[in-house]
Amino acid sequence: MSNESTPDTLQTLDAGGTTYHFHSLEKAADALGNIxxxxKTLKILLENQLRFADDESVAREDMQALVDWQQQGHSDREIGYRPARVLMQDFTGVPGVVDLASMRAAVESLGEDPARINPLSPVDLVIDHSVMVDKFGNPSAFKDNVAIEMDRNRERYEFLRWGQDAFDNFRVVPPGTGICHQVNLEYLGKTVWTKEQDGRTLAYPDTLVGTDSHTTMINGLGVLGWGVGGIEAEAAMLGQPVSMLIPEVVGFKLTGKLREGITATDLVLTVTEMLRKKGVVGKFVEFYGDGLKDLPVADRATIANMAPEYGATCGFFPVDDETLTYLRLTGREDAQIALVEAYSKAQGLWRQPADEPIFSDTLALDMTEVEASLAGPKRPQDRVALKDMKATFAKLMNENGDKLPETDKGRLFSEGGQTAVGVEESYEHHDSQEVEFKGEAFKLNPGAVVIAAITSCTNTSNPSVMMAAGLLARNALAKGLKTKPWVKTSLAPGSKVVTDYLEAGGVNDDLDALGFNLVGYGCTTCIGNSGPLPEPIEKAVEDGDLTVASVLSGNRNFEGRIHPLVKTNWLASPPLVVAYALAGNVQLDLTQDPLGTDSHDNPVYLKDIWPSQAEIAEAVEKVNTEMFRKEYAEVFDGDETWKSLKVPESQVYQWSKDSTYIQHPPFFEGMGREPDAIEDVKGARILALLGDSVTTDHISPAGAIKPDSPAGRYLQERGIKPVDFNSYGSRRGNHEVMMRGTFANVRIQNEMLDGVIGGETRHVPSGEQMAIYDAAMTYQEEGTPLVVIAGKEYGTGSSRDWAAKGTRLLGVRAVLAESYERIHRSNLIGMGVVPLQFPEGESRTSLGLTGDETVSIEGLRELTPGGKVKVTIASDKGEKKLETLCRIDTANELEYYRHGGILHYVLRKMIGAA
Structure with a gap:
């Protein structure tokens, strides 16, 4: 797009026999300055601004700010960014589709054609978060788990099948196919996107936002993408810009090569530790340096995946020959590969030797210094060298008051016929528990590995570490080793291609023999879908209050996440997961202690079975293009169960009042073609009086549903037993459940109640203490508007859309806080809730607020971005008038608020009413 103030940058490019048009960064530099x-990440943002320049949502000053960024390495300017596409997983995707379905219903009620409501940007939803490891360690585990998954989630899946048929620009990858990030890397991502526009084929960078934090994995393919909340994702799919500050960009220089026996997982755990110490929250990280020339895309994707763990918005790798090699391997068309090379070189996005961009800050790693590592026991950034695991666990237990005996390296003893290692007989202290399981008797000790899971997109996309796990299993079997009976083993690859190449490498049977049978293609142990432990193991852990362990090839190990009974959780490479399943306990130094004994009672060490780089490379050679083409040929089709789901053939969804998973939300009830005039707030009551750093986890419903909570009561009233509650996450498509869980976090503290922790408040004027939801409904019956008052950094944490949606549904008209986290502030506006900020020097504490006050807000019809808003806080002691700051920061945001929310604005725009 071009106008008087925007540089004319449209140029042509020939690649693979096709002529493309593109917005040239070189031409832009002639007008804006050298770039x-x-x-390279900011070059991608600059191209985006050039392509959408209109002097309204994107102005010349936005582009100039990106170019001028080079002078100081930062900028305070906020820009509107429009990604090429949107990626969703099922947990976060269901409410997005519910909103689209609701918009269609609203359009129909306005007498318009509901088929006009469709995503304007391509959307892919991959169902990958619902499979659980109920069955494991046997050949039928995969089939059984998929059947259970379909039974549990049939309502949700029928709804998504309807969406797949009803909406244009919307595709669904069925369950049992893969993890969204791996499918994105292996199939969906293009590196350079194209579309037909004005009779031309326009080429531009492949960019996206996703409703999962690990969307960043695609950065390994030179595709700029990161995770956002549902409201932002819905806005992006409906053609609205994502508001963002021009970020700081931290350069991470990689040199050297990994040593023999060191894996990409060891590298990413080292990188994560370094970047957490550096401090990159909210920043871009861009990798550069000559070490990239020997770093394959699979390894890059492993590092990019864990950007949320090191705190960055993204961890980006530029396009080079390795990118083309991966695109070729995974079956992308020759014409696409030619376009990626030609476009990247023409735009200065191709990695050149000795590239030294200007960065906000830098750090460097010589990859020859990386050592074998794990991370834990509860944070991904807490790296522990393999050789230090024994001492680390002992220290951990001592800090918790559990004294562990010293151990003799290499000493063996028998546990019910199983060989355990490195622990003296004196280890059998009072915490150990006698267990009988699978016909064997043994002692379960502290440090026991009760879960060993090869899982998660982080590593299962990487053939080198997966083949290494299979080869290690083969070598272990040849030595007569086997998995300890107390270990729950599982293999959950991110795509079916992994199964193909493990079979081609001849190691699938070896993994099966050690209990690492396929349990599903999806996100399992890493998100807490590890399923139950065997009852005798679970009972022993509970009876002895044992500190046991999980070892998983995942990216997250937060407290209580993997399994509620497993107190220590360790991230590790797939081959180390297998090794710890053999050892059975983390209280070992696997660099010196044996894993067990061979058939001649000789000790077997990890080094004895660890495959060489040459062996791994030979196995990886068996990964071929035909595997990818075969598995992705029918990626959207699904199995017979998926195809047989009942799907109504209608443009407008037929809502069922009996459903406890999918309900018609009231966001568009009574909506007219024109927005209603905004009324001032008069005599509002305070629903909650909150302190500093209240996170979206505090506000948004998450985790288990308590039976005695408003959401639990709602489900029981509809005949749902607590055992079948499932989680808030699985019921995100039902606003009745979600609004009842808003502000219901067990750790939230409402200052209106002394010493009470949890989602309670005090109804005024009755003084009765009740659940926040119950109070909100009481106020609604009374016709009383509501506000929330808070301290600094309100809404920090993940971008959870229900933190804003729930706030709106509870009847909250405004939030008054000392400061806001950017995304939650934006989400509140997107749901029609006005964020106001205390004037400097004023706060709930300086005003001595108790929650008994009434709050009135004037001038909401005359709001201006960043303007002043009059607020009167009244009590029996008098009135206090404040000049608060309107935190609607841009003209676009004001338009969203004026319409009652971003979806209302988009809906009216789509039918020509805005």
Whole structure:
């Protein structure tokens, strides 16, 4: 797009026999200034601004700010960014589709054609978060788990099948196919996107936002993408810009090569530790340096995946020959590969030797210094060298008051016929528990590995570590080793291609023999879908209050996440997961202690079975293009169960009042073609009086549903037993459940109640203490508007859309806080809730607020971005008038608020009413 103030940058490019048009960064530099040393991530943002320049949502000043960023390495300017596409997983995707379905219903009620409501940007939803490891360690585990998954989630899946048929620009990858990030890397991502526009084929960078934090994995393919909340994702799919500050960009220089026996997982755990110590929250990280020339895309994707763990918005790798090699391997068309090379070189996005962009800050790693590592026991950034695991666990237990005996390295003893290692007989202290399981008797000790899971997109996309796990299993079997009976083993690859190449490498049977049978293609142990432990093991852990362990090839190990009974959780490479399943306990130094004994009672060490780089490379050679083409040929089709789901053939969804998973939300009830005039707030009551750093986890419903909570009562009233509650996450498509869980976090503290922790408040004027939801409904019956008052950094944490949606549904008109986290502030506006900020020097504490006050807000019809808003806080002691700051920061945001929310604005725009 071009106008008087925007540089004319449209040029042509020939690649693979096709002529493409593109917005040339070189031409832009002629008008805006040299950009040779601008980080490649910011070049991608600059191209985006050029393509959408209209002097309203994107102005010349936005582009100039990106170019001028080079002078100081930062900028305070906020820009509107429009990604090429949107990626969703089922947990976060269901409410997005519910909103689209609701918009269609609203359009129909306005007498318009509901088929006009469709995503304007391509959307892919991959069902990958619902499979659980109920069955494991046997050949039928995969089939059984998929059957259970379909039974549990039939309502949700029928709804998504309807969406797949009803909406244009919307595709669904059925369950049992893969993890969204791995499918994105292996199939969906293009690196350079194209579309037909004005009779031309326009080429531009492949960019996206996703409703999962690990969307960043695609950065390994030179695709800029990161995770956002549902409201932002819905806005992006409906053509609205994502508001963002021009970020700081931290350069991470990689040199050297990994040593023999060191894996990409060891590298990413080292990188995560370094970047957490550096401090990159909210920043872009861009990798550069000559070490990239020997770093394959699979390894890059492993590092990019864990950007949320090191705190960055993204961890980006530029396009180079390795990118083309991966695109070729995974079956992308020759014409696409030619376009990626030609476009990247023409735009200065191709990695050149000795590239040294200007960065906000830098750090460096010589990869020859990386050592075998794990991370834990509860944070991904807490790296522990393999050789230090024994001492680390002992220290952990001592800190918790559990004294562990010293151990003799290499000493063996028998546990019910199983060989355990490195622990003296004196280890059998009072915490150990006698267990009988699978016909064997043994002692379960502290440090026991009760879960060993090869899981998660982080590593299962990487053939080198997966083949290494299979080869290690083969070598272990040849030595007569086997998995300890107390270990729950599982293999959950991110795509079916992994199964193909494990079979081609001849190691699938070896993994099966050690209990690492396929349990599903999806996100399992890493998100807490590890399923139950065997009853005798679970009972022993509970009876002895044992500190046991999980070892998983995942990216997250937060407290209580993997399994509620497993207190220590360790991230590790797939081959180390297998090794710890053999050892059975983390209280070992696997660099010196044996894993067990061979058939001649000789000790077997990890080094004896660890495959060489040459062996791994030979196995990886068996990964071929035909595997990818075969598995992705029918990626959207699904199995017979998926195809047989009942799907109504209608443009407008037929809502069932009996459903406890999918309900018609009231966001568009009574909506007219024109927005209603905004009324001032008069005599509002305070629903909650909150302190500093209240996170979206505190506000948004998450985790288990308590039977005695408003949401639990709602489900029981509809005949749902607590055992079948499932989680808030699985019921995100039902606003009745979600609004009851808003502000219901067990750790939230409402200052209106002394010493009470949890989602309670005090109804005024009755003084009765009740659940926040119950109070909100009481106020609604009374016709009383509501506000929330808070301290600094309100809404920090993940971008959870229900933190804003629930706030709106509870009847909250405004939030008054000392400061806001950017995304939650934006989400509140997107749901029609006005965020106001205390004037400097004023706060709930300086005003001595108790929650008994009434709050009135004037001038909401005359709001201006960043303007002043009059607020009167009244009590029996008098009135206090404040000039608060309107935190609607841009003209676009004001338009959203004026319409009652971003979806209302988009809906009216789509039918020509806005």
């Amino acid at each position: 040779d040393r601008l980080p």
